[in-house]
Structure formats: C-alpha cells, structure tokens
Amino acid sequence: MKKIISTFLALVIVFTSCCVVLADEVTTIEFWTWRPEDVTFYDEMIARFEEANPDVKVNQTAINNTEYFTVLAAAMANNAGPDVMQMKCYGQLQTYIDSNYLAPLEEYIPELADFSENARRGAASNVDGVLYGVPAWSQAMLCYYNKSIYEELGLSVPDTWDAFINNLAKCKEANYDALANGTKEGWCVEFLFGGSCLGFTGANDFYDKVVKGETTFEDPAFVTAVEKMGSLTEYMPKIYEGVAYTDMQSSFANEIAAHFIGGTYEYANFLNLNPDINLGVFAVPNIDGEPGYVATYSDMNFSMNSSTKNEDASIKFLKFLASKEFGQAAVEKLANVSIVPGVDAGSVPFIAEILELLKNSCPYIFAVGFRYEQPTGSSLFQSAGQSYMVGEITAEELCKKVQEGIATYYEPFQK
Amino acid sequence: MRIQKTKKQQKYFWIAFFITPGLLMVFVFILLPLFMSMFNSMFDWNNYNRLGFIGLNNFKTLFTGYYYSERFFNAIQNNLKWFVMTMLIQNVFGLYFGYMLSRRINGSEVFKRIFFIPVLFSITAVGFLWGLYLKPNGLINSFLALINAEHLQRAWLGDGKIATYTIILVNIWRWTGFPTLVFMSSVDALPIENIEAAYIDGANELNIFFKIVLPLIVPAITTITVLTIIGSLNVFEQVYVMAGVDGQPNYSTDTICTLFYRTAFGTYDSSSPVIGVGSAMSVIIYLLTFFFSITSISWLQKKEVEI
Amino acid sequence: MNIDFHIKKAKSTKKLTLIFTFFMMFVYVIIILYPLFNMVISSFKSTRDIIRYPFALPESISFKSYYTVWIEKKFYNYFINSVIVTSVSMLFVVLLGSMASFGVSRYQYKGNTFLYMLFLSGIMLPLKAALIPLYMIINKLGLSNSLTCIILINIASGLPSTVFILSGFMRTFPKDLEYAARIDGCSDWRIYWNVVMPVVIPGVAIVTIYNAVPIWNDFFFPLVFIQSDALRTLPVGLNSFIGQYKTDWGLMFTGLSISIIPMLLLYLSMSNQFIRGMTGGAIK
Helix, strand or coil: CHHHHHHHHHHHHHHHHHHHHHCCCCEEEEEEECCHHHHHHHHHHHHHHHHHCCCEEEEEEECCHHHHHHHHHHHHCCCCCCCEEEECCHHHHHHHHHCCCECCCCCCCHHHHHCCHHHHHHHECCCCCCECCEEEEEEEEEEEEEHHHHHHHCCCCCCCHHHHHHHHHHHHHCCCEEECCCCCCHHHHHHHHHHHCHHHHCHHHHHHHHHHCCCCCCCHHHHHHHHHHHHHHHHCCCCHHHCCHHHHHHHHHCCCEEEEEEEHHHHHHHHHHCCCCCEEEECCCCCCCCCCCEEEEEEEEEEEECCCCCHHHHHHHHHHHCCHHHHHHHHHHHCCEECCCCCCHHHCHHHHHHHHHHHHEEECHHHHHCCCCCCCHHHHHHHHHHHHHCCCCCHHHHHHHHHHHHHCCCHHHCC | CHHHHHHHHHHHHHHHHHHHHHHHHHHHHHHHHHHHHHHHHHEEEECCEEEEECCCHHHHHHHHCCCHHHHHHHHHHHHHHHHHHHHHHHHHHHHHHHHHHHCCCCCHHHHHHHHCHHHHCCHHHHHHHHHHHCCCCCHHHHHHHHCCCHHHCCCCCCCCCCHHHHHHHHHHHHHCHHHHHHHHHHHHCCCHHHHHHHHHCCCCHHHHHHHHHHHHCHHHHHHHHHHHHHHHHCCCHHHHHHHCCCCCCCCCCCCHHHHHHHHHHCCCCCCCCCHHHHHHHHHHHHHHHHHHHHHHHHHHHHHHHHC | CCCCCCCCCCCHHHHHHHHHHHHHHHHHHHHHHHHHHHHHHHCCCCHHHHHHCCCCCCCCCCCHHHHHHHHHCCHHHHHHHHHHHHHHHHHHHHHHHHHHHHHHHCCCCCCHHHHHHHHHHHHCCCHHHHHHHHHHHHHHCCCCCCHHHHHHHHHHHHHHHHHHHHHHHHHCCCHHHHHHHHHCCCCHHHHHHHHHHHHCHHHHHHHHHHHHHHHHHCCHHHHHHCCCHHHCCHHHHHHHHHHHCCCCHHHHHHHHHHHHHHHHHHHHHHHHHHHHHHCCCCCC
16 A cells, blocks of 8 residues: 555656656745735736746645644754745744754845844844844834724814823723723733833833843833722723733724724724724823834744755745835835835835824834743733733732843843 | 463453554554653753753743742632532432433423533634623623512623633533433433332432432442533633633633633733643643542442442 | 333433433534534634624625635645545544454453454554654654555554444444354454454444544644655644635634534435444344
8 A cells, every 4th residue: 555655756856856857947946925915916916026037936825823833843853844935033933043943144145234233133142142143124012092982072183191091981881891902811911011002111222221131111111100000990891801912903903992002003904894983093102201112023034944945045035025015015005114125115004103103112112122031021911911910910029020031041030 | 271272362362452552542642742841841842943952941940939829829719619519419410300301200301312512512602692691781791670570680701700600610511411312311220110119118309319319329420420520620611702712701700721721822912832841731631630530440440349 | 002202201300310311412513513514604704703793693704715715825635635644544544443353252262362462552652652763763764754554654643442342332243143153154354354353343333433534634644754845634634724824714714614514414424324424223
C-alpha cells in the first residue's frame, strides 16, 4: 500500500517538476498572512506585482491569527513553509530571529535605510540591530467618539480628564453606553489602558526610565494611571466583564455606545459595519494643561524565510511590499498608517487626523518594551488587569504582580 | 510434538497478522512523534533552537518556578472540575436517560434520535453559537429578564468564578447523548428474563435498577469513566473556542492542555514559545492520564470480577 | 410480560417519576433544537438584525448567501474532500481497530496486556503536543499537502480508543462459541470476521460515531498539512471563512449551517439503522 502511494507520489512529483520546467522560468513563491479579512486587498496587490514582474507568481495563503504562528512554526522547524510572510514586531519577531528562521534583509533591500528610527526598531533584532523585516505599518491607541451623539447631547471634544469623564457621564445619563469597552478578553484591558491612561504615567519619560530600570511599575504615577483606568468601569456597559472584543466593535459601530477606546486598525471595520456612522477621534487628555498622548507601536513586518529556495523572487516581492506604491494602497484601502517613507498618508482625511495626533505620542509600553521574554509584560498586565477591573485586587497589587513577574528575568529590575 | 509447534506458530502468526497493521500506524503517527517531543523536555531551548542537555531542570521550573507552578496548579484544578462535573451531571444523566430509554418510556423513539444530534456538531459551531447566547445581552440573560430574575444575570463567560462551569455545561449539553446511547445499548443487551423475574418476586423499581441492572453494566461504566478521565485531562478545544488559548478571563478557565499549548507554541498577542517547559508539561499530562486511566481500569475490572 | 415504562399504565410514585423524566427529556430536546433553529434563521438575517433582534424571525428568506458559500466559496469542493477523508479514515479505523482488538482480547499470550497498554497509551495526550515531530515524519514520507497524510493521521489517532472500546466488547464474547467454531474448522480470520464481528456491531457503532465526529470536524491537522486550496476540508474552509467574514454574522451563520446540515441530514436518514446497530440488532 505504502509502496503504491510512494510510487504514485514520485510520479506526481516528476510530472509536476517537468511541467514547471516546460512552462518557462516562472517562479512561484508562497506568501502567508494572518489576515483572512484582507485577502481581497492582497489579491489586488499581487496582481499589480505580477503585472510588473511576469517571471514571479505569488500564491497567497491566509490563516487565522489564532493558529497562524503554530502552523508557521511547525513548517519552519522543518525548513518548509512560505517564502515571504507577515511577521510580528519586537519580541515576537525576536523569537523567529533567534531560531534562525528569518533572513536578514538590509543587504538585499537598501531602501530599508530610509525608514524612520521608530519603524526600524519594530523590525530589528535586539541583539545586533539588523533588520529582519520590511516594516509595514504602525498603530495608535486612542479614543473614538460618535459625532452624532456628541451633537445630539451638545458635547465637545474634551481637553481635560475631568471634561472627558463629564462627557462620559452625560452619555450615560442619556442612556447610551458611554464606553463600548469590556474586559472579557485580557488584551482589551491592555489597549484600554494604552489608549486612555498612559499620560498619567509620565508617557515617554516614564518609558525611558522604566526600560532602564531607573523606576519600576510600582511607581506612584503608574499606580495612579491604573486607578484612573479603574474609574472608567462606571461608564462601561452593564456586565462589562462579559463584553468581548466583537461586542465592543458592534456596539460602537451600531451607535449603541458613544466612545470606543482602541486602535487605529478599527476604523475600516467600523465603516464596514455601519457605512453611515459619523465618527471622530481624540487623544484622551490626562494631565491638565498637557495634550493627550496616543500610544503607538509597529504592528507588522514582512519577512523572508531563511530556508527559501526562491530568494531572488522573494526579494522582488519584498521590495514591492517596501515600495511607495504598496504603502499608498495600504493607506487608501485599509486605512492603515503606513510607515513606508514618502507615502502621502494624509491623502485620507482620517489618517491625516491620526498623523496630527501622532505628533504627541509615546510607546505602547508592554508591546514595545516587554514582550521579549516569558512571562511577557503584556500577559502579566492583561491577566492582573482583568482581576483589577472586576475588583478582585487593588491597583497596587496589580502593579506589584506586573513588576515581580518581569523582574524574574529583566536584568535592569534585578539590581 | 511437531504438530503442536506449528499450532503455536500458527497462533503467533495470527496474532501478528491482527495486531501489526494497527500497531504500526499508532507507532509511526502517534507514539513516535509524542516521544520525540517529550524527549525535548530534557533540553534547554532558546525559542526553537535546541541547546544543551539539562536533565530534569525544565520539570523543576514547571513545579517550582514563579509563574509556571502557579499556572499549572490553577489549570489542574480546572481539569478536576471538568472530571467531577462531567461524571456527576453528564454521565449520571446519561445513565438515567439511557436506562429510561431502554425501558421505552413514552416518546423514547423520538428522544433517542434527537439526543444524539448535538454530538454531531463541531466544537467551533457549538462554541460560537453558545458564545452568542451567553453574552451579557444574549439569550440566557434576556430569558432571565423575561421571568423577572434579573438579579441572576451574569457575565457567564466573563466572570472568572463561573466561566469554567459555563463551558463545562455547554460541553455537557453537547455530549450527554453519547453516554445515554452507550448505557441504553448496554441495558438493551441484558437478558430481559432477569427483570421479569424480579417483577414476579415483587422487587421495586429502585432495587431492580441498583441490584440487578447496575452490576451487569459495569463494563459500560468502565468505558465511560475511562473516556471521561482521558477527556477531562485532555480538555482543549472547548476552552480554546469559548475562552481563547489564554483561558480568559484571567486564566480562570485554563486547563493543562491550553496551558501546554500556550507554553509550547506561544500566543498571537502576548507571548512566545518556551519549548522545554512545554514539553515537560506534555510529559506530566501523559503520565497523569496514564496513571489515572490504568488505576480506574484495574479498579473497575476488579469490581466486575467481584460481581 | 410487558415491562416497558408507560406513563398511562404506571401507578402513583412511579407515574410521577415517569412524568418528571419525560419533562426533563422534553426540556433537553428544546435546548437541543432551539439553537439549531436559531442558527438557521439567523443565516437569513443581516448582521444588525442578528445583534438587535436575536430571536426574531427573518423578514424574508433568500438562498443567495447559501449559493455564495456553497458555490463561490467552493464549499462543495471542501465537502467532497471531507467526505473522502472521513469515510476512508473510518473504514480503516474500524478494520484495523477491530483486528487489533481481536488480537489483544481473544488470545492468551505473554505481553498481550502490554500491547493493549501500548495501544491505549496513544490517547493519553492530544496529538497536537507532537506537532513538530509529526510534521517531520510526514515530510520524510513525502506526504505533506495530500489527503493521504490526513487520512493516515486520522486512522492512527482513531485506533487507540477503538481498541479500548472494542476489546471490551470482544472480551465478553463466550469462549465456548469460539471453540465450537474452531472445531467446525473455521480459520482465525473467519472467527474474527464471521463469528465475533457480527456480535460486536453495537461496539462498532459506538466506535464509529466516537471517531467519525471528531474526524469530520477536525480543522487543525488539515490546516497544518494541506496548503493547496483544492485539497482543503470543510472545517478548514469554514475556519478561514469565519476569519474572513468575522463581521458579517449572517454569512457566518450560513457557513455554520452548511457545515452542520449535511451531517444532520445524513444522521437523520440513517438514524434507524444507527439505533438498531447501537442496540445490538444482531444478537436478538
């Protein structure tokens, strides 16, 4: 039985390889993404690329993000897998760099030198600073609000924390869900914090200090920031501990909720769910007299498998993904903040607004700085944050858990 | 003498003939990869790079290291909840329904066909449907509002104190048909004369069930118990679909298999793989399951003999 | 003598117990059928209507989305693949599994307990734990990206529970009957196939559903080992479909319905044979 199968397979392999040779020098490369929702976008992009490069064919496979990295790791551990793929940034990129699964790219793609310092940080190895990815786009955490509800209730964009709370209270009185956010999923607590309270910690100053170990997460400013996040529960939906991510999205998009604290990546989806929605964004003001901060981080890279057999074709495709043409399309079609240099991101009004807010930004603290080892800062903050938001632990205890967990491996904290 | 030898040879030929194909499959596609991956627990790992041999250090980390030990014992408590709840509710109802159906209670022909329907559903579909009904504004809470019991409304999947029980109940909803049919078929296979004789002796229904039927279906009880033990220690999909690989909220629904999966493969939005400790976990899960199923098989088989 | 439980004929306490049981069973039937019904009606609704009026009936019924999913999204293709994978896998699970059960339960020899344990040890851990080495083996055998490798994995993972369940059934088969057959000159194969197998049909029925359902629904291994779209199975197709249309709940319910309804129809049309098999038609 097995013999028959293997003979049959051998025949198939011989046959297909003959076909490939006969069909001239077209190289097919495999391209994997974790965005099934963007399949159409990439199909269009690939069509454009193939038109310009008739000798390369790109085969797209989209796998849901929940399984993506498992499937990828199983394939790459056996020197198989895609030639080019979507890859995460910072610590999760490091995992694949350390495992020697990715090819360094700077020698092939000189254009990478033109990317901004921030963009490069998301694609670089933290060992030697070499780039292993083409930075795709960055995200910002901020507050969406429903302009129609604001008009109806006579509210204006808040310029202080108290004014923000006051707006929430007014919405609540008018029987709207003031805030769409819930805490069923841990990562939603992390972005709630990143999108509303980082200013209280001291933003960039705090980030620089805590990364160097000059202060800790038990710093009173950080505790205060956590407490401020806790004070928002009053304006969240009833039974907010059961509200999942998709519930938040649909209640804001369907104009049941007036505010949504979250990432720029939501925008396209809101419009998709409700094309008539009239929404705006602002950075939540924290300290009186200072503008609010938005938290930002690089979201995605395109990387190349170190064991690819189609290096030239893969590089061609990566160069395309690093091009202005692709960056511009990402801005226009996906409403992403492309970090490809020279892209006119402001051509989309929403993105222009985001770019304006990004002038006052700070790193999305755990994702940028504390995802390199286990347990990651993100996973610690997410789980303790869920306990805190339902009142099982205090803000001090949350901070202590995060600090102690990170201190088990983070040298600057071990002094 | 010669004849006997060939007979013996023949016997071993037949044993080999019956067993080899299956054993080969199990060995190549299950045992070999499992042991290969357990072997990894003895090594130090940097992400997917295997470094030096470190003996049992990964086990030490698992049981004493900050974070892992806490997570591991939290998870194993949940597996225990799965076992107890499944035994107490699913299997007891299975036995009850199965017995009643085999005694042809009114409507039994319809019931036994319908009870089995949820078993056919994929866990993805079941998780998604019930996830929807258990939302804060979903069917269950709307129903509670309807009967004026708003104080009973809960975040069924969002409240750490009850989320595990909710997922277990959904799983019970899905699986009760299975023990029902197994018990029904094992009661059906019993000789009807036993029960008739008991009636003639004037035994009451409870006695008939506990004294006559129950002892005779111990083999079926063994099968269901062992499958429940293995199932409870291997709970993964149900939690993965309804509470994510993190066992949301705040690890309250975590089981040893979700913990293992998360440790060995990392998660999309917060962590990276730690293969050494992950493999150590798989060894522990394997040993635990093996120990408990063997113990219960031999214990129940002793019962069988006694009776 | 009629020993059936009939509510009408029963007396006092027994009557109450039976009515209570009937009521419980009835409630269970409702909570089985309602979600199913809700799933189907939701597939005819828009996302907004599903969120706002989850229990309302659809305003109109259109099979457009079913056409989209079945034809344009190639679910018919995935469906065929799933049928092939499940039926071939189950054929071998039952054949090889019952042979192995026969081998461990009907012969006395040193090491039969060990062999039984060896089979059994294959269900102690989800095979996912061994994904990376398994990938290596599949690759070395040159089987990746084929339905064959999925079928082989399914057969292997179905065997341990099959051996566990079926050898339990076979052990209870009386030795005397086997001797009688032997004296009649039956070969071991004939004893296995013609004498023992017909008697353990209920066990075969249990094993079949216990394994066929997870095989039909599994998306993990096909996802890992199959890259080409033409070879995808239904659960993989459904999974990426759900990923792509996360926000279009109406379409998602269509996808779910399409993945469930064929199985349901198959079950309902075969339920008589199935129930008869379960309750040991061969013995009586």
